[in-house]
Structure formats: structure tokens, C-alpha cells
Amino acid sequence: MLRNPNQPRLATDDVDPAVVEGLGPPIALFKAFARRPERARAIQGWGSYYLSRKCALTLRHRELVIDRTTALCGAEYEWGIHIAVFAAKAALTDAQVSSLATGGAGDSAGDDCWTDPADRAVIAAVDALHARHDLTDDEWAALVDAVGEDGAVDLMLVCGWYHAISYVARVGRFAPEPGLSG
Secondary structure, three states, X not given: XXXXXXXXXXXXXXXXXXXXXXXXXXXXXXXXXXXXXXHHHHHHHHHHHHOOOOOOOOHHHHHHHHHHHHHHOOOHHHHHHHHHHHOOOOOOOHHHHHXXXXXXXXXXXXXXXXXXXXXXXXXXXXXXXXXXXXXXXXXXXXXXXXXXXXXXXXXXXXXXXXXXXXHHHHHHOOOOOOOOOO
């Protein structure tokens, strides 16, 4: 049977509103997670670290990682949410948002809009991890110089986590959230 490719594949109904609320706003992704409360609680713990000031990355660097990762994965749903909610808080310019979305793998960090060497190192690391699942010694050194060793570990974990989020968002075929398109 053929199905509409724009029709959501993952159920987002029949969830306990309190479980969804523990994850954040009632968006489709969180509703899909909340269908299994144990999964939702585990994800809540992860998110409460990485989306807080406890993370070793600054909000700006965290969002560079998330925005670039979701763009490279083609996860428009998650990219749009993060751009709408966090781009201004991360002080991203329109040119930087565009660069994160459209810069070719390995190219975005070289765009003229990136003047801060730390931003360039973060974006280059995300591109390398996405392309090769590894960093060269020079890339590692530049990243540690930019964000410290704890920040580098958090960058790898956030990058990996948002690959997983991108898979769920893409396969789930979630419609853009009302009022939250990037």
C-alpha cells in the first residue's frame, strides 16, 4: 500500500500530557518520545544537561553543533525548531544561519560570515564528524583550543545525539511546528 510521504509515521497521540510536559513544549517529537514514559524520562535527563548551562559548550557553540548537524542530516523539522527558538539567543546572524543550512560539508566554516576562530573550529569539527566520524590531530587541537577538552567531548555527544534526533524527525515525517519554522 502506498502512503503519503508527508503523512507522519510516528504516533503522537495517546500520551500522558504530564510526561510530554516533562520534556518541554508539546511538540510532535516529544509526543512520540512520551509514548513510552521510561524513554521520555531517559531523554529528559539527557536534555536537561545538554540544553542547560551545565553543558561545557556555550549556548552559541551548542547551537552551532545542533544547527549544523540537523542541516547536514536534512532534518528540517528539528533545524527549524532550533533556529526559531535559539538563533537569536545564540546571536546568529542571517548570514550565519544561511551558512549553517546551505554550506557544503566541510565548506561552511570557511564562509566569510564566520570571523571567530572558535566558531570556525566548532563548525569544522561537526563537518568532519559528519563526513568521517573522526577528527584529525589538527582538527582535535583546534577544537580543544576553542572549547576545551570537556567542551570537545560534549560537542561529540551533542553531535551524535542530534544525528539520532534527526533520524527520528526525518523518519517520523513530522510536520513543521506551528509558528516555529526557521
